[in-house]
Amino acid sequence: MNAIVLIVATVLLLGPWVSVSNPVLFGEAMVVVVGVVAMLVANALLFWVGLAPLKRLSRSMAAADLLKPGVRPEVTGHGEMAELVQTYNAMLDRLESERATSSARVAAAQEAERRHLARELHDEVGQALTAVLLQLKWLADHAPAELRTDLHAAQETTRDSLDELRRIARRLRPGVLEDLGLPSALRALTADFTTPGVTVRHHLDAGLPVLAHEAELAIYRVAQEALANAARHSHADRVDLELHCGMPGIVDLVIRDNGQGRKGAEEGSGIRGMRERALLLGARFSVKTTPEGGTTVHLTVPVASETER
Incomplete structure (x- = not known):
C-alpha cells in the first residue's frame, strides 16, 4: 500500500499535471506541500486500518486470564495480521488446556495430601491426646483433693484440643x-x-x-x-x-x-x-x-x- 502511494505521487510529479520552476513559484510550492500532506494522511489512514487488528490483539493480551477461558480476539482481514491473531488464539487454546490438566493434577494431589494429614491427625495425634485424657482422668480420680481442680482443668483443656483436632480432620477429609x-x-x-x-x-x-x-x-x-x-x-x-x-x-x-x-x-x-x-x-x-x-x-x-x- 505504501508503494502504491509513492508510485502515484511520483507519476503525478513526472507527469504534465505538475511542474516546478527555478526559482520555485508560490503556487508550485503549495502544490508540493499539499501533495506531501496528502501522502502523510494516506499513510496514516493505511497504518490505522492495517494495525487495527494488532491493537485489538494487544488489548486481548492485556486482559487475558486463563481462569476466564473462551475469550478470544476476532480474526478479521487476511494476511500476516490474521495469521498472527489465529496463532495467538491457538496458543491460548493450548495454555488453557495445559492449565486445566495441571490444575486437575494439583487438586488431586491436594486432596490426597489432605486425606493423609487427616488420617495422621486422627490416628496419631488423636490417639495420643485420648491417651493423655485417660491418664488425666485416672490421676484426677486418685490424686489428693487439692490437685483435683487443676487436673480437671487440664482434662477440659485436653478434651477441647481433641475436639478441635477432630474438627480440623473433618475439614481436611470430609x-x-x-x-x-x-x-x-x-x-x-x-x-x-x-x-x-x-x-x-x-x-x-x-x-x-x-x-x-x-x-x-x-x-x-x-x-x-x-x-x-x-x-x-x-x-x-x-x-x-x-x-x-x-x-x-x-x-x-x-x-x-x-x-x-x-x-x-x-x-x-x-x-x-x-x-x-x-x-x-x-x-x-x-x-x-x-x-x-x-x-x-x-x-x-x-x-x-x-x-x-
Whole structure:
C-alpha cells in the first residue's frame, strides 16, 4: 500500500499535471506541500486500518486470564495480521488446556495430601491426646483433693484440643461427604461453623440430581472456602448457604452474607482457587457485591450424564 502511494505521487510529479520552476513559484510550492500532506494522511489512514487488528490483539493480551477461558480476539482481514491473531488464539487454546490438566493434577494431589494429614491427625495425634485424657482422668480420680481442680482443668483443656483436632480432620477429609452425600456434608459444614457472632443458615433442596464425586467435592470445597472468607473478611453477622436445582441439568450453590462486601479488593488465593475448581468442572463461578453491601458467591455446576459419571 505504501508503494502504491509513492508510485502515484511520483507519476503525478513526472507527469504534465505538475511542474516546478527555478526559482520555485508560490503556487508550485503549495502544490508540493499539499501533495506531501496528502501522502502523510494516506499513510496514516493505511497504518490505522492495517494495525487495527494488532491493537485489538494487544488489548486481548492485556486482559487475558486463563481462569476466564473462551475469550478470544476476532480474526478479521487476511494476511500476516490474521495469521498472527489465529496463532495467538491457538496458543491460548493450548495454555488453557495445559492449565486445566495441571490444575486437575494439583487438586488431586491436594486432596490426597489432605486425606493423609487427616488420617495422621486422627490416628496419631488423636490417639495420643485420648491417651493423655485417660491418664488425666485416672490421676484426677486418685490424686489428693487439692490437685483435683487443676487436673480437671487440664482434662477440659485436653478434651477441647481433641475436639478441635477432630474438627480440623473433618475439614481436611470430609468423611460425611463420602459416607452420606453432599447435602449431609453441607449441613455438617454449617454446623461446624463456630465463628462467634455469625449465624449460618442453610437451605438445601430435596431431590437434587445425582452428581459426580468430583462435582460434589468441588461444591463442598467452594462452600468451605466461601464460609471461611465470610468469617475472615466480611464482618457479617449472617451467612446464607443455598443449594438448589435452578434449571434442568444445573445445580446452583449460593453463599450470601450481609457484610461489607469486597470494596474493590483484588481476588486472593482463595477466590482464585474456587475459580480453578469451577474451571475443572466446566462450571460458572462469580463473586459479586450485593446492593445491600454484602457478598454473593455463586457456583453453577452442570450435571453430568450417567455415562460421564
